[in-house]
Amino acid sequence: MKINHRESERHVLAIMVDNEAGILAKIAGLFTARGYNIDSLTVADISNDHAISRITIVTNGPPQVIDQIEAQLERLVPVHKVVDLTAAGPHVERELALVKVKGTGEKRVEALRLADIFRARPVDTTTESFVFEITGPPDKIDSFISLMRELGLVEVGRTGVVGMMRGSEGV
The missing domain is CATH 3.30.70.260 (ACT domain)
Known part of the structure; x- marks a missing residue:
């Protein structure tokens, strides 16, 4: 085919x-x-x-x-x-990602600022890097990762999508 x-x-x-x-x-x-x-x-x-x-x-x-x-x-x-x-029909999709970013100075400040905008939270911090936890629809995570590439992206781990129908009915 x-x-x-x-x-x-x-x-x-x-x-x-x-x-x-x-x-x-x-x-x-x-x-x-x-x-x-x-x-x-x-x-x-x-x-x-x-x-x-x-x-x-x-x-x-x-x-x-x-x-x-x-x-x-x-x-x-x-x-x-x-x-x-x-x-x-209408359903909810979410994914979790861990995103490691290295950087110092302005890049470090910008990574924290963007993480705040995306509601990503730092789950590990050193003087040279962060590991952020972010959840949301896949396109939100894609956007966050794309922005972090410019700031020193080191590594990404993603869970994959989970989804559920909206409303009171189950699958």
Whole structure:
């Protein structure tokens, strides 16, 4: 299948699965088999008895391919539910990042000023560097990182996107 990138859309998929060995590899394999990249992937145990995990995947593709991936995911035995948050309606997305910046003098002052604007908080400080913690939508984190590049960005660690539908209904 030839991909028309103009038709490609970003999708956030929430997948409820049995918490068992190998399920993540099976799910990633579905994307690999179709030649699609996983832009972000998070996994967390969500049940008291540790039996169920929630996997959140951010990917890009034409709607028909996303529909096929969703249908294939639903056919896997350990998968309980698949929800395309993007298609389902209004939802909230957040990500956490740790951003290490080195600098002295004016660059150090500017890094602190920008961190304050972005509501990033220093979680480690030395006389030559900071590690900032920032949470928010991915585009906010991208913007913060871009500005820190000019001031002495050293390292970035990102958790990946987690998403949830707005309102009182659960996935």
